[in-house]
Amino acid sequence: MRCSLRHERKLRKKGVRLIAGVDEAGRGPLAGPVVAAAVVLPEKFRHKVLNDSKQLSAAVREELYLELTRPGNGIGWAVSISGSDEVDRINILRATHQAMRRAVAALAIAPEHVLIDGLPVRPFPIPQTALVGGDALSLSIAAASVIAKVTRDRIMVEMDALYPGYNFSQHKGYGTAEHLDKLRLHGPCPIHRRSFMPVAQAQLDLL
Numbered sequence: 001m002r003c004s005l006r007h008e009r010k011l012r013k014k015g016v017r018l019i020a021g022v023d024e025a026g027r028g029p030l031a032g033p034v035v036a037a038a039v040v041l042p043e044k045f046r047h048k049v050l051n052d053s054k055q056l057s058a059a060v061r062e063e064l065y066l067e068l069t070r071p072g073n074g075i076g077w078a079v080s081i082s083g084s085d086e087v088d089r090i091n092i093l094r095a096t097h098q099a100m101r102r103a104v105a106a107l108a109i110a111p112e113h114v115l116i117d118g119l120p121v122r123p124f125p126i127p128q129t130a131l132v133g134g135d136a137l138s139l140s141i142a143a144a145s146v147i148a149k150v151t152r153d154r155i156m157v158e159m160d161a162l163y164p165g166y167n168f169s170q171h172k173g174y175g176t177a178e179h180l181d182k183l184r185l186h187g188p189c190p191i192h193r194r195s196f197m198p199v200a201q202a203q204l205d206l207l
Contacts, residue, residue, distance in 0.1 A: 003051045005041070007131065007138045011113055012043070020076075020111035021140025022100050025053070025148040027092055029173035030183070030199050031166070031192045032156050033081045034092065036099035037148035038107055038114070039068070040076035041140050052135035053145040058153070065150040068143050075143070078106035079151050088195040097121045117141045163189040 008019050018040060026034040053061055068075055080102035082095035090098070100121055104114060113127045117134040131137055135145040153172055160169035166182045166189065173179070173191075175198055183192070183202045192199045 003136055003139055003142050005045065005139050007115055007129065007134075008041070008043075008140060011129075016113045018109060018111040018113075019140060020104055020107060020114045021117075021134075021138055021142070021144045022104060022114050023117040023135050023141050023144040023148055024096050024099060025145070025152040026173070027096055028175075029193075030175050030179065030196050031084065031168065031173035031189070032159060033083045033152065033191075034087060034096050034099055035079060035081050035148045035152040035155070036096065036103040037077060037079045037144040037151065038100070038103040038111075039140055039143040039147060040107065040109070040111055041143060042074040045075075045139060047139060050139055050142050050146070052133075052142055053149040055136065056146070061146050061150050061153075064143075064146045068147060076107050076109060077143070077147055078103050078108075079147060080106060081151075081155075084191050084193045087193050091195065092193075101125065115141055117145065159191055163191065 011019055020038045020040045022038045024034055024036045026032060050064060069077060080099040082099040087095045115134060115138050116128050116130045118130060118132060120128060120130040134141040156172040157169045165186050167178060171179045187206045188199050188203050194200055
């Protein structure tokens with residue numbers, strides 16, 4: 001089923017006008033933040049390329065990011081970042097949900113309803129509809145997935161320069177074989193999630 005605005009249209013038929021798509025990037029990595037984005041698209045928005053960010057190349061995601069965030073295009077958007085320290089303090093699920101709530105709160109105009117990728121977020125300050133696989137169903141969620149993913153990837157490229165030796169610019173903090181090798185060799189750096197077992201084990205191995 002093609003990514004579209006059909007879920008948004010269903011809500012508008014019920015009288016809901018401002019609808020935000022919400023998604024995150026970075027729940028699974030061993031290092032770096034989890035980033036959430038909230039996006040409100042114009043009612044008549046159309047796009048031939050926009051889809052779940054995981055189905056797009058890095059180059060296409062970058063192009064879409066610039067298009068979606070360009071001033072004056074009628075698109076409302078905001079991001080929120082939960083760093084590795086927050087992930088370790090309250091756990092990855094809660095940190096993800098906190099980032100989602102903050103991203104919605106940061107929108108210039110508060111939406112009346114949100115479409116969230118995945119399962120419901122409890123609690124949430126406004127009405128929500130959770131869509132499993134929503135980033136491939138709703139253009140609003142797809143836009144949020146692209147903005148969240150590109151934002152996080154750019155952060156990890158910056159972290160690669162700040163913490164050389166882990167090659168963050170390539171694997172973006174995910175638990176690839178290369179990353180695990182670097183982790184065992186160098187031990188965790190400040191942006192590693194110490195509550196994640198491979199990181200905790202690598203730290204113990206260095207003791």
